[in-house]
Amino acid sequence: MTGLDFKNLKRKKTPFYFYDIELLRETLATVKTEADRYGYHVHYALKANANDRILSEILKYGFGADCVSGNEVITAAAAGFKSSSIVLAGVGKSDDEIKAALENNVFCFNCESLQELHVINDIAVSMGKKANIAFRINPNVDAHTHHYITTGINISKFGILEEDLPEMIATVQALPALTFVGIHFHIGSQITDLEVFKELCLAINLLQEKYFTDSALFPTFVNVGGGLGVDYKDPHTEPIPPFGTYFAIFNQYLKLQPGQEVHFELGRSLVANCGALITKVLYTKKSSHKHFLILDAGMTELIRPALYQAEHQIQNITRMNAPLEQVYDVVGPICESSDCFGTDINLPLSNRGDLVAIHSAGAYGEVMSSQYNLRTKVKSYYSDTMGDRIIPICAGQERIN
Numbered sequence: 472m473t474g475l476d477f478k479n480l481k482r483k484k485t486p487f488y489f490y491d492i493e494l495l496r497e498t499l500a501t502v503k504t505e506a507d508r509y510g511y512h513v514h515y516a517l518k519a520n521a522n523d524r525i526l527s528e529i530l531k532y533g534f535g536a537d538c539v540s541g542n543e544v545i546t547a548a549a550a551g552f553k554s555s556s557i558v559l560a561g562v563g564k565s566d567d568e569i570k571a572a573l574e575n576n577v578f579c580f581n582c583e584s585l586q587e588l589h590v591i592n593d594i595a596v597s598m599g600k601k602a603n604i605a606f607r608i609n610p611n612v613d614a615h616t617h618h619y620i621t622t623g624i625n626i627s628k629f630g631i632l633e634e635d636l637p638e639m640i641a642t643v644q645a646l647p648a649l650t651f652v653g654i655h656f657h658i659g660s661q662i663t664d665l666e667v668f669k670e671l672c673l674a675i676n677l678l679q680e681k682y683f684t685d686s687a688l689f690p691t692f693v694n695v696g697g698g699l700g701v702d703y704k705d706p707h708t709e710p711i712p713p714f715g716t717y718f719a720i721f722n723q724y725l726k727l728q729p730g731q732e733v734h735f736e737l738g739r740s741l742v743a744n745c746g747a748l749i750t751k752v753l754y755t756k757k758s759s760h761k762h763f764l765i766l767d768a769g770m771t772e773l774i775r776p777a778l779y780q781a782e783h784q785i786q787n788i789t790r791m792n793a794p795l796e797q798v799y800d801v802v803g804p805i806c807e808s809s810d811c812f813g814t815d816i817n818l819p820l821s822n823r824g825d826l827v828a829i830h831s832a833g834a835y836g837e838v839m840s841s842q843y844n845l846r847t848k849v850k851s852y853y854s855d856t857m858g859d860r861i862i863p864i865c866a867g868q869e870r871i872n
């Protein structure tokens with residue numbers, strides 16, 4: 472075990488994001504191997520992390536890009552993703568975003584409403600282009616995850632309800648610039664109960680039988696979305712999510728028509744665990760009921776705890792071998808009470824100046840950062856240029872404690 476002293480990390484101005492590139496590569500290689508077993512196609516959901524360095528690694532494994540804005544399409548194309556592997560999704564595509572996607576000749580639009588079909592058709596006609604269309608269907612499957620990241624139930628703003636499919640089908644066939652190519656589902660994020668994906672498969676099978684067996688309306692692919700969760704509580708024991716089990720569920724339960732491809736849009740599961748937010752203790756503060764650790768990073772660098780009550784593992788990496796003898800509320804400096812990374816966290820007795828790692832910040836961390844309170848955007852560093860690694864080192868600490 473080398474680098475327990477985090478020599479290089481300690482020299483950098485905090486806070487910053489730290490990415491373990493070796494772990495990212497191992498994760499990507501696992502996804503590739505497990506998806507290739509069944510000939511599955513994986514598109515990376517850029518919204519999880521659109522950092523250039525991360526995108527360049529993901530590109531090397533031959534994945535496509537799943538985009539939810541015009542700027543994501545432009546970023547994916549600039550990063551080198553082939554236009555034939557870029558998809559534009561999103562419940563509210565603006566005219567400019569649709570134009571940007573058509574200009575970049577994206578592979579497909581995942582459409583979510585009748586009006587959207589008309590708008591894409593009109594813009595495509597005016598540009599002399601054709602647009603491939605997939606329907607994002609709401610299969611009414613509950614993802615059993617936080618309600619802010621559940622998207623596939625009937626009261627959600629996302630997707631097309633089954634009752635609206637006949638009109639969508641008639642419309643896509645009637646509009647001259649549109650070509651129907653596939654069906655798309657995305658039921659939520661941070662899904663750890665894998666039974667949910669079996670339910671999704673069964674729902675898709677019923678919908679295919681009912682609406683999509685006509686050869687005039689053949690979905691060349693079934694896109695089952697993303698949503699595979701990661702272990703935020705203990706990201707070090709198995710830092711790579713269970714991709715083998717995950718893909719095997721689709722292979723077992725999803726009924727395909729001859730010639731159909733299966734597409735996935737994974738975001739979080741590819742990048743969450745390779746990233747950490749490294750921050751410093753500014754102050755330790757004791758009140759009658761609580762001990763606080765006040766950090767120099769806050770919800771501006773990692774908003775997930777404030778936004779979804781998410782829990783990330785927190786470690787004092789200055790005191791790796793010390794007993795966890797003090798209970799702290801770990802908070803940021805932002806003027807919001809929700810700016811709190813965790814309550815009642817067992818940590819070593821900590822001091823001003825100690826370095827703290829907030830783990831699994833690789834997804835929906837940097838990309839959701841803001842300049843609220845007019846804070847400065849923080850830097851990112853990478854294990855391969857820095858020497859330090861976060862994952863094996865922390866695995867070591869767990870054995871020590």
Ligand SMILES: *Cc1c(COP(=O)(O)O)cnc(C)c1O
Binds near residue numbers: 537561659661698
């Ligand atoms: C967010 C999103 C994804 C990625 O979700 P993860 O949980 O990060 O895998 C995939 N598809 C769509 C349409 C999304 O909105």
